[in-house]
Amino acid sequence: MKSQNERKRTFLLIAVPILLLFFCFNTLPLLRGFMYSFTNFRGYGKFDWVGWRNYADLFTDTRVGNSYWFTFKLALVATILINILSLIMALALNAKIRFKSFLRGMYFIPNILGALVVGYIFSYIFTYILPAITHAASMLADKNWAWIAIVIVCAWQSIAMNTLIYISGLQTVPEDVYEAASLDGATGWNRFRYITFPLIMPFFTINMVLCMKNNLMVFDQIMALTKGGPAQSTESISFLIYNNGMSGGQFGFQSANAVIFFIVIVIISVLQLRFLNKREEQL
Amino acid sequence: MRRILTFSLLIVIFSASFAWAAPIEIELVQYKQEALKIFEQLADKFNATHDNIKLKASSPSEAITILKTRFIREKYPDIIGIGGDVEFSNFLDAELLADVSSYKGLSKIKPAYINIIEGLEFVPTPGTYGVPYMANAAGILYNRDMFNEHGWKIPESWPEFIKLCEDIKAAGIRPLYFGYKDTWTTLAPWNALAVDLAPADICQQVNMGKATFTQAYREIAEKTYALLQYGEEGPFAYGYNDACTAFARGESAMFTIGSYAVPQILSVNPNMNIDSFVMPGSDDPNGQTLNSGVDLMFCVMENSPNKEAAYEVLDFLLEPENIQIYIDAQNAVPCSEGEFKLAPMLDGMRKYITAGKMADYQDHHYPSEMSVSAIIQTFLINGNVDEFLAKFDRDWIRYNRDIITKVQNYNASH
Amino acid sequence: MENITVKEKFNWPVTILLLLGLFTVLFPLYMTVVIAFKQPSEMTNDVIGLLSFPASWSFDNFREAMRVTDFWRSLFNSFLITAVTMVISIAIHSLMGYAVSRNMTNSRFYRFSYYYIVSGMFVPFAILMMPLVKQTAQLHIDNVFGVIVLYVVFYMPMNVLLYAGYLKNIPIALEEAAHVDGASTWTTYWKIIFPLMWPMHATVAVLTALGTWNDVMTPLVIMSGSGMNTLPLAQLTFQTQFGTNYNLAFASYLLALLPMLIFYLVAQKQIINGVINGAVK
Numbered sequence: 002m003k004s005q006n007e008r009k010r011t012f013l014l015i016a017v018p019i020l021l022l023f024f025c026f027n028t029l030p031l032l033r034g035f036m037y038s039f040t041n042f043r044g045y046g047k048f049d050w051v052g053w054r055n056y057a058d059l060f061t062d063t064r065v066g067n068s069y070w071f072t073f074k075l076a077l078v079a080t081i082l083i084n085i086l087s088l089i090m091a092l093a094l095n096a097k098i099r100f101k102s103f104l105r106g107m108y109f110i111p112n113i114l115g116a117l118v119v120g121y122i123f124s125y126i127f128t129y130i131l132p133a134i135t136h137a138a139s140m141l142a143d144k145n146w147a148w149i150a151i152v153i154v155c156a157w158q159s160i161a162m163n164t165l166i167y168i169s170g171l172q173t174v175p176e177d178v179y180e181a182a183s184l185d186g187a188t189g190w191n192r193f194r195y196i197t198f199p200l201i202m203p204f205f206t207i208n209m210v211l212c213m214k215n216n217l218m219v220f221d222q223i224m225a226l227t228k229g230g231p232a233q234s235t236e237s238i239s240f241l242i243y244n245n246g247m248s249g250g251q252f253g254f255q256s257a258n259a260v261i262f263f264i265v266i267v268i269i270s271v272l273q274l275r276f277l278n279k280r281e282e283q284l
Numbered sequence: 285m286r287r288i289l290t291f292s293l294l295i296v297i298f299s300a301s302f303a304w305a306a307p308i309e310i311e312l313v314q315y316k317q318e319a320l321k322i323f324e325q326l327a328d329k330f331n332a333t334h335d336n337i338k339l340k341a342s343s344p345s346e347a348i349t350i351l352k353t354r355f356i357r358e359k360y361p362d363i364i365g366i367g368g369d370v371e372f373s374n375f376l377d378a379e380l381l382a383d384v385s386s387y388k389g390l391s392k393i394k395p396a397y398i399n400i401i402e403g404l405e406f407v408p409t410p411g412t413y414g415v416p417y418m419a420n421a422a423g424i425l426y427n428r429d430m431f432n433e434h435g436w437k438i439p440e441s442w443p444e445f446i447k448l449c450e451d452i453k454a455a456g457i458r459p460l461y462f463g464y465k466d467t468w469t470t471l472a473p474w475n476a477l478a479v480d481l482a483p484a485d486i487c488q489q490v491n492m493g494k495a496t497f498t499q500a501y502r503e504i505a506e507k508t509y510a511l512l513q514y515g516e517e518g519p520f521a522y523g524y525n526d527a528c529t530a531f532a533r534g535e536s537a538m539f540t541i542g543s544y545a546v547p548q549i550l551s552v553n554p555n556m557n558i559d560s561f562v563m564p565g566s567d568d569p570n571g572q573t574l575n576s577g578v579d580l581m582f583c584v585m586e587n588s589p590n591k592e593a594a595y596e597v598l599d600f601l602l603e604p605e606n607i608q609i610y611i612d613a614q615n616a617v618p619c620s621e622g623e624f625k626l627a628p629m630l631d632g633m634r635k636y637i638t639a640g641k642m643a644d645y646q647d648h649h650y651p652s653e654m655s656v657s658a659i660i661q662t663f664l665i666n667g668n669v670d671e672f673l674a675k676f677d678r679d680w681i682r683y684n685r686d687i688i689t690k691v692q693n694y695n696a697s698h
Numbered sequence: 699m700e701n702i703t704v705k706e707k708f709n710w711p712v713t714i715l716l717l718l719g720l721f722t723v724l725f726p727l728y729m730t731v732v733i734a735f736k737q738p739s740e741m742t743n744d745v746i747g748l749l750s751f752p753a754s755w756s757f758d759n760f761r762e763a764m765r766v767t768d769f770w771r772s773l774f775n776s777f778l779i780t781a782v783t784m785v786i787s788i789a790i791h792s793l794m795g796y797a798v799s800r801n802m803t804n805s806r807f808y809r810f811s812y813y814y815i816v817s818g819m820f821v822p823f824a825i826l827m828m829p830l831v832k833q834t835a836q837l838h839i840d841n842v843f844g845v846i847v848l849y850v851v852f853y854m855p856m857n858v859l860l861y862a863g864y865l866k867n868i869p870i871a872l873e874e875a876a877h878v879d880g881a882s883t884w885t886t887y888w889k890i891i892f893p894l895m896w897p898m899h900a901t902v903a904v905l906t907a908l909g910t911w912n913d914v915m916t917p918l919v920i921m922s923g924s925g926m927n928t929l930p931l932a933q934l935t936f937q938t939q940f941g942t943n944y945n946l947a948f949a950s951y952l953l954a955l956l957p958m959l960i961f962y963l964v965a966q967k968q969i970i971n972g973v974i975n976g977a978v979k
Contacts, residue, residue, distance in 0.1 A: 011883040012883070015793045016811055027821060106962065106963050107723050110727060126726075141520075142518050169898055232665045247349070270816070345935055349919065522743075544940040547940070548940060
């Protein structure tokens with residue numbers, strides 16, 4: 002009983018200061034941002050209170066509506082693609098392969114390259130190299146295809162990170178489990194389906210949530226590749242919030258957009274977490 | 285912070301009461317990062333000749349973002365160097381800038397440029413809030429050697445321009461390059477045509493409810509669209525950088541862009557012989573106007589405690605010798621009266637510059653969050669003029685609501 | 699695991715597939731390297747022209763890029779910020795992950811804390827930026843220290859998520875045994891749990907370091923004017939409003955990439971070795 006209390010006290014002593022720190026530099030500014038969403042604040046200088054006007058505008062703004070559609074379409078496709086590919090990559094890089102360190106290192110490079118480089122290189126590939134091979138017009142100039150180009154670049158850049166997380170997940174699978182499994186004759190797909198995957202399920206959850214979040218907040222790739230074009234077909238929500246709120250004079254309105262966006266992603270992620278956590282328990 | 289300020293102020297006052305006065309520090313933050321070296325050079329020169337004032341000049345990357353964050357922190361510089369665009373209108377509207385009408389150096393500035401910055405005020409505000417320093421000019425850059433070789437003449441009117449484009453095309457050369465993937469590039473021909481075809485104060489007129497863009501912008505929209513056939517195929521695939529490279533490599537005879545693009549073009553082809561001419565948007569040869577705006581102006585901050593010292597710095601910067609240093613390095617157009625040696629790529633525009641026959645970029649009045657460049661890009665892809673103009677009017681009201689209210693209140697009370 | 703590897707054969711089909719797939723990385727990397735060695739006057743708009751070798755393999759661009767960015771000093775600043783952020787993050791976030799994951803099933807407070815922190819990940823930075831600028835200025839931490847504090851808070855959601863997930867696979871029985879021996883929770887954590895999490899520490903280190911290493915926005919808005927430059931801030935010099943020197947920029951980006959790559963490879967070793975150490979204990 003005494004040790005139970007000691008344990009509780011220690012946990013509280015850890016959690017409370019950290020929560021306070023987090024509150025001060027995340028929640029507090031968020032609350033201020035929430036306050037600004039009821040103003041026509043430009044980000045500096047004086048401002049007026051405008052009540053619910055920004056929120057009313059938000060739901061009638063077709064540009065915001067389109068950005069939601071684009072962002073969710075992109076995030077869904079990219080998340081699935083990235084997770085499948087990085088799981089395969091992780092299994093491959095974790096297998097008994099030659100040049101392991103070299104291969105792991107090389108496949109990590111896309112994640113380190115800066116946005117300027119990635120933007121330039123991929124613009125070049127889409128504008129000059131691919132059309133030369135396929136004899137079709139550039140994907141980036143076609144409003145029906147530009148989003149696919151962005152999915153490709155997002156995947157190219159972020160597979161490394163998700164692979165890394167899967168690899169560290171695979172380290173928690175004890176070797177004797179595999180040995181036992183191979184004694185039972187489980188190999189290949191079955192071994193993955195019934196043994197490996199359930200064991201790394203918590204990492205699948207983490208990757209789904211992180212990946213979904215990164216893709217929903219896509220910004221760098223858009224700035225680097227299309228700047229929202231062609232014909233405003235690739236304006237993501239973060240792109241609008243940053244460009245119109247920070248660089249433009251719409252800070253108040255975009256704060257309202259950010260608040261709604263935040264609520265939407267939290268709901269999605271919590272649902273995702275709950276669903277996946279339940280699955281973890283079942284497995 | 286306040287304590288430190290008071291403290292340093294005390295030191296200043298204390299030391300000023302003695303003969304060995306510590307110099308007043310004037311901080312200048314300007315946004316043209318490419319002019320970093322010139323400002324370092326000018327600051328050194330200033331400090332070598334002035335004992336009473338120490339000039340600290342900086343030209344950071346992302347200067348506008350940095351300035352905004354400094355305003356939030358209330359750590360104001362004394363002088364800011366910004367462009368004559370909507371950012372200036374916003375800073376002015378936020379009451380951050382000081383009235384410099386008492387500054388004597390203003391008399392040396394060309395009235396056309398003072399008018400341009402006065403035109404940027406949301407509502408007419410008594411006083412002058414900036415000292416225009418440098419201007420840039422936009423229109424059409426052309427490959428002078430290529431023109432000489434084929435004997436092409438600079439067009440004076442829209443029909444002549446179209447004829448020229450046809451001639452160039454007939455010679456097997458691409459007349460124009462656009463680079464419309466970066467949406468902002470669509471504004472280059474747009475602005476250059478607008479000075480010829482729309483009233484300079486059209487945005488104010490719309491704000492007052494006296495005009496609509498549907499009427500004022502139709503011809504501009506149609507002519508911008510008409511140019512597409514003379515440019516590269518699929519212009520929405522290529523960006524500004526591609527266009528600069530292509531023009532530098534002789535892939536087109538002309539490039540619809542401003543003088544600001546010249547350094548980037550020359551970096552690819554240092555020996556290129558570039559000249560420019562005014563976009564002949566009007567059908568009447570006498571109806572052309574140069575598209576020129578204030579590229580760099582100095583504003584004294586309202587909170588600066590040392591306005592007189594700031595004026596002294598401005599006096600120094602406006603000395604003809606120092607203006608010439610800037611022009612030589614940046615191919616800029618000075619806003620001051622007087623004889624200056626202009627860069628050769630401005631030859632074709634010189635007579636408009638000397639005559640002061642110019643008007644500001646329309647987009648300096650557009651709020652950036654409205655993303656007019658993206659709307660124009662959409663129109664150029666779809667080609668539907670009516671839809672575009674209707675959207676322009678609709679969005680304008682949506683994005684300028686507070687300013688329109690302000691203008692109308694002002695008109696009601698004046 | 700490693701000693702088993704030695705005895706077994708390499709999986710050649712997978713190795714070959716991975717080597718083939720490497721094309722997707724090597725091709726863009728090749729372009730980056732070639733551009734970094736070229737002069738602006740060698741830039742063209744056609745495929746052959748771009749993929750061709752530079753006129754000379756001179757390191758002038760690299761030298762010039764290092765001079766313009768004040769490389770060693772900027773590198774030191776970036777290194778300092780990244781290293782301190784990383785160490786603090788590993789210490790604090792793993793503790794929080796531990797507290798949360800061990801109590802989540804039976805305490806509503808910790809379950810709430812978990813969702814509260816994790817949801818902080820979804821706040822768009824743009825909305826926080828202006829308020830944070832004001833707040834750090836008021837607290838007089840609009841400097842390196844403030845930037846580090848902000849990073850520690852920014853990466854908390856992701857790292858707590860990672861640690862809490864990892865701890866699910868570490869059986870609680872280990873701690874209970876230590877408790878029976880009379881060790882306090884605090885000691886148990888540092889003696890038993892913390893060392894067991896090496897693979898996750900290495901992962902967190904890589905992800906946190908990468909995020910801070912490449913970040914421009916936070917130092918730009920928080921410590922602008924303090925006269926201190928990080929590498930990404932210094933690299934902004936290559937992009938001006940109407941012109942970008944891609945050749946110098948690419949050279950500079952390649953230089954900035956190397957330390958991270960080396961760090962990643964070292965951390966990768968930790969991810970593997972960590973398991974062995976943990977298993978031995």
